[in-house]
Amino acid sequence: MGTTTLILGGGWGGLTAAHHLRGLVPSEHRIVVVERSQKFSLGVSNLGLMVGKRESVEQIQRDMAKIKRPGIEWIQSEIHSIDPQQCTVETDDGKLTGDYMVLALGAELAPDSIPGFEQAAHNLYDAEGAVAIQHQLKGFEDGKIVVLVAGTPFRCPAAPYEAALLVEAWAREHGIRHQVEIDLYTPESIPMAVAGPAVGEALSAFLDKRAIGHHFGRQITRIDPATRTLWFGDTDVSFDLLIGIPPHRAPGALENAGLNDAGGYVPVHPQTLEILSDPDTLEVKYPGVYAIGDVTTVRLQNSMFLPKAGVFAEGEARVVAAAIAATINGEPRTGVYAGNGFCYVEVGDGSAAYGAGDFYAYPGPRVTLEEPSTQAQAAKEEYEDLLDLWFDA
Ligand SMILES: Cc1cc2nc3c(=O)[nH]c(=O)nc-3n(C[C@H](O)[C@H](O)[C@H](O)COP(=O)(O)OP(=O)(O)OC[C@H]3O[C@@H](n4cnc5c(N)ncnc54)[C@H](O)[C@@H]3O)c2cc1C
Structure with a gap:
């Protein structure tokens, strides 16, 4: 019988999870993205907008109704509350029930x-x-x-x-x-x-x-x-x-869900992205319920936290999609999130500096930043390829 995976939030992390999972499970298994906004855009495009490299908001946005890939359902609704134990959410359009849940609500x-x-x-x-x-x-x-x-x-x-x-x-x-x-x-x-x-x-x-x-x-x-x-x-x-x-603050929908820590965000296991009841013991609270991206806190070896960035949301989404697919398909779970990340720091004049490293290293992240180059700037601009990859024009 087909299962339902509820993906809460259709931003960078949520849509990555949906796309990867769709490729890993047969079509009788539903993938439902619950997202309030009709439009998708990448925050990174705001920098181009700011200096006039992109002229209008319309240029950087895509319509959620035009998700290309068949078998990814989008429900446009506001999520009001989440019950991770029952795997249900209350929305403007009533209660939704799933077998698996991925929280990808970002930060407000x-x-x-x-x-x-x-x-x-x-x-x-x-x-x-x-x-x-x-x-x-x-x-x-x-x-x-x-x-x-x-x-x-x-x-x-x-x-x-x-x-x-x-x-x-x-x-x-x-x-x-x-x-x-x-x-x-x-x-x-x-x-x-x-x-x-x-x-x-x-x-x-x-x-x-x-x-x-x-x-x-x-x-x-x-x-x-x-x-x-x-x-x-x-x-x-x-x-x-x-x-x-x-x-920034944690999304309002988390209130009363019993998922967040003192800072308001959701503590997750650094490798599996399962929600933790205790970041010290790494005890998992709700098996089958995951959180990814900006809504999470991932404690690093030096007690700082993994930055809130799309590249981390994307990497985490792939791991979570693979874990849910393995459970659905009755296969052993493979792969954990390894905490590698990168960024391109735009410095102007058509150049960016590529920074990358292992954020899970002990005793703390090992990250290097290269000298700015036009190649790194070109690579940064490829982020926006996601718009055409995921959406029809
Ligand atoms: C100016 C700028 C530049 C950036 N540059 C980079 C960069 O170069 N590289 C990089 O890696 N990252 C960059 N980022 C960060 C990146 O955009 C975020 O880290 C990333 O989008 C996080 O993905 P997410 O899926 O966790 O959250 P989001 O992409 O924010 O998605 C969360 C989604 O959940 C939805 N949602 C929340 N609450 C509800 C609710 N109650 N009901 C229904 N829907 C809800 C929201 O509408 C949203 O669409 C940049 C951000 C900005 C603002």
């Missing part, structure tokens, strides 16, 4: 949690916000541009640094660099701390080379939109254009 943005953020900042992590930055840049002639990280953890640890470097390159290309001051403020102690001090220093050096001010250990407390002032405790900083990365 919480711009409302910093007073003044919504009024003063253009939100880079929202496609419409990225277009607003594009429009603001077009009319910008002189003044101070600030890139602000409003809280940790946040998706894609490189993105704020890329934003600062891309805006700098944009100002040079448009002949206004000498009239523009660019600064980045973040609560982090170094850039991409999880990748280790060498990567942090390399990223800081990219910023120094481009005369971009960087200010670490700065936690924003409020923003005054009228006077365009950022408040960090008792120090204030002025700005003319504010590019904001809002605080």
Whole structure:
């Protein structure tokens, strides 16, 4: 008899899981993606939108109703609650029941949690916000541009640094660099701390080379939109254009599901992605229920956490799809998630720096960052190939 796998969330991780599982189990087994949004896009496209390499939101979005691969069902609905024990979810369209469940709900943005953020900042992590930055840049002639990280953890640890470097390159290309001051403020102690001090220093050096001010250990407390002032405790900083990365929080649908840890996210086994009742003992809470991507916390050997990034969501999704398929097909389970990750840090002028490493290494991640190259930039642009791979135009 056919089984049903419920995939909660149709973002980068959820859709990867759906595609892989579809290739591994016969068609009588249903794969159901529950996703509230009608449109799919990759966060990485927002950087191109911001500097006008992509003009409109429509250009970077695809319609969930046009998922190409037969046998992947999309239910457009809001998930309100999750019962992992019964493998059920309550949605706007009633209760759904599955045999297997993959939580891929991502992380939510919480711009409302910093007073003044919504009024003063253009939100880079929202496609419409990225277009607003594009429009603001077009009319910008002189003044101070600030890139602000409003809280940790946040998706894609490189993105704020890329934003600062891309805006700098944009100002040079448009002949206004000498009239523009660019600064980045973040609560982090170094850039991409999880990748280790060498990567942090390399990223800081990219910023120094481009005369971009960087200010670490700065936690924003409020923003005054009228006077365009950022408040960090008792120090204030002025700005003319504010590019904001809002605080993130765990998805609301997790409330009362008994799945999250003190930080709000779902602790999972680093190799199997099964949900844990205790990250110290690695005791699995609900066999057959998995969580992947930004909704999870994966504790590393140095007690830091795996970054929230699409490449990790994608790698985890493949492992989970294989594990569910093995159970359905009555085969032994093969493969575990090994914690390898990579990224391309865009530095402007058509170049990116390739960083990669083993995030599960002991005593901490072993990550290296190469010098920027046009090849790495071209490879980064291939992320967007997923749009045509997964969707009809
Ligand atoms: C500017 C920017 C640049 C980035 N660059 C990179 C990069 O270069 N490389 C990289 O690896 N990553 C990058 N990322 C990060 C990457 O986009 C995320 O880490 C990735 O999308 C996580 O995948 P996910 O499936 O866990 O979550 P998501 O892709 O966020 O998907 C979660 C889905 O769940 C849905 N959902 C949530 N709650 C509910 C509910 N209650 N009911 C129904 N549906 C719900 C959401 O609508 C969403 O579609 C970038 C992100 C940004 C913003």
